[in-house]
Amino acid sequence: MELTLIEISLLGILVLCLLVQLSFTLFVHLKLGLVKVEDIPADATEPLSVIICARNEARNLEQFLPAILEQDYPEFEVIVVNDRSWDDTKDVLKVFTDKYTHLKVVTVAEGTRFFAGKKFAVTMGIKAAANEWLVFTDADCFPSSDKWLLGMQPPANAAQEIVLGYSPYLKKRGLLNALIRFETFFTAVNYLAFALKGMPYMGVGRNMAYRKSLFFKNKGFAAHMHIPSGDDDLFVNAHANRHNTSIRIHPETHIWSEPKTSFGDYLKQKKRHFGAGKFYKDTHKFILSTQIIVQFLFYMALIAACFIKALWFPALGVFIFSILVRCFVYPKLLKRLNYAGLVWWFPLLDILLFIFLVFNGILSIFVKKVQWK
Template sequence: MILTLLEIILLSALAFCLIIQLYFVLFVHLKLANATIEEVPLSARKPISIIICARNEIKNLQQYLSLVLDQQYPEFEVVVVNDRSWDGTEEFLEAWEKEHSNLKVVKILDNEKFIAGKKFAVTMGIKAAKHDWLVFTDADCMPASANWLMDMQQPEDENTDIVLGYSPYLKRRGLLNALIRFETFFTAVNYLGFALKGMPYMGVGRNMAYKKSLFFKSKGFAAHMHIPSGDDDLFVNAHANRYNTEIRLNQDSHVWSEPNRTWGGYLKQKKRHFGAGKLYKSKHKFILSLQIIFQFLFYGFFVGCMFLSREAQYAAGGILLLSIMIRCFVYPKLLKRLNYSDLRWWFPILDILLFLFLSLNGFLAMFGKKKVSWK
């Protein structure tokens, strides 16, 4: 087989992109796939405050709040912050607060002097919490079991300030749902895998925990209060390290969430996340950008090879097939571990679709309107 210089350059570039991709697959994601999942502790050590922020969440609170209040944990409180709701949330919470001694409601009123957002609501909830160990979730979230708190409690190691949990989305019909769940899967594989390697860079507010003392010692969200997102990932990015952060993988500690039902809602959500990512630490932005750029280049070089000779096309196809085979070795186990087993046969196709969608969304986010609210 004789190849031209251009074909050799393109195939070499394609192979190099594969090597970079394999670093993430084999040295980050595979580490998570092989990690030992510890059993949920049988006893509780310290009291817990759960923080939930709600803005017009009456239906979700009616459906899921009881599952949070009924956790099998000896001493905990649930602090629900009602952020200027007008859909009946206030009346519902007032009635439930009278019936549940461990429910505390914090009410935020409209104030023309400032624009309140989720970070303000979270801060009010933290101030109202009476315990040092804080567990965070959202109004539209459902704990996988009554042992959720038992696994998200403060670890025995007093040096642990942050615990990162996992929150999959519920399965619904349609391509959008499959895409959302697949994107959530890869986001979780990344942040949990890097945390295992000693480089935690984000967490999700639907299921995470940290110390109240850490929040106030680090001045809360002061460094990024000017943007609407980042109450979860930016706080973790700024304060998590290899010594003070742990992860939880046991399925009892998962928290299920309702996914977006519309493309517009999903685009809005990803736009908020895109804005927060700009404020990550430089080393985190570098390695995450490297991951995205070489994925883009991999597909770009592959498409370029399709316009060359048949020999070059066969060689490029072989490199693509090798990439798929290696990922087929790693990701089905991870999909099962993270409650997305039904996607294992579709991941090569979803991988390409997700990449195209997020590339388009990133482009639109750079030129779209800057103002984005949390609700």
């Protein structure tokens, strides 16, 4: 059976998209699955400061802050920046400061004349830090073990100034939670694998660390202070490189976080992240855009081919081959990154994630306003 020019072109697009997809899978993401996980050092090399920004986080601080304060690390301080809270955050922190001498509270008062937002709060925390090595997390997070800080301490190589950690979301009931965890997984696989390849482009503020001198040497967030989000990924995007960045994925260095429980809240969260991505370096934007566009074209070509009698069988073969190859790589990564329960849902969640990313991208065009809390 001879194919028309349109049919040949459609099949060609499908195969080309498959090859690009698999190049990311086999030559970038697989590296994260093959890399040896470093053991956590038994001893600490130098003191460090943990920085947490909190706005109306009384309940989360009461629940999760003790796990940070009671880390098995010989010399560290925890700085909580109370950013204009109107709940019981102040009272909760007072109780903790009476009990833990290494807890320091910085208060950003309502009506502060400076830029109001998380970046200002983070800057205040960094200025208050007594130590050179800064470790960051959020108020609604807790470490997987008391060895977290030992794992996130300064690297032995003094030239490394940034450490990127990993932060999975807790398992809850429902499809939304599965989608949130799966999207978080793929985001982590991407930024951690690209960091291993020598092209770090982002980190997550729930679990990352860098040197205080790096922050002030580059004038903090001055270059993107006008952007509401990006205190973590935009800073890493601007200042990380193949020589000064490393990753930590040991299970005891993971930071668990409470996921959003409503679709609306999740959309707001992703809107903030999407907005920051527009200000990445051009090379990084090109790579990330290519990933999304190729996935979009792959599924569109696949759907179109299924309606053409001469193409539906080879198109189905291409799709099955794609799933088989990717099922060889990603289930192993799901287990490595604490999401083993999602392994059997991988093909379905892959499609749902694609639909969500397209929807979120379209929505971001029309919804412009974003804020921290």
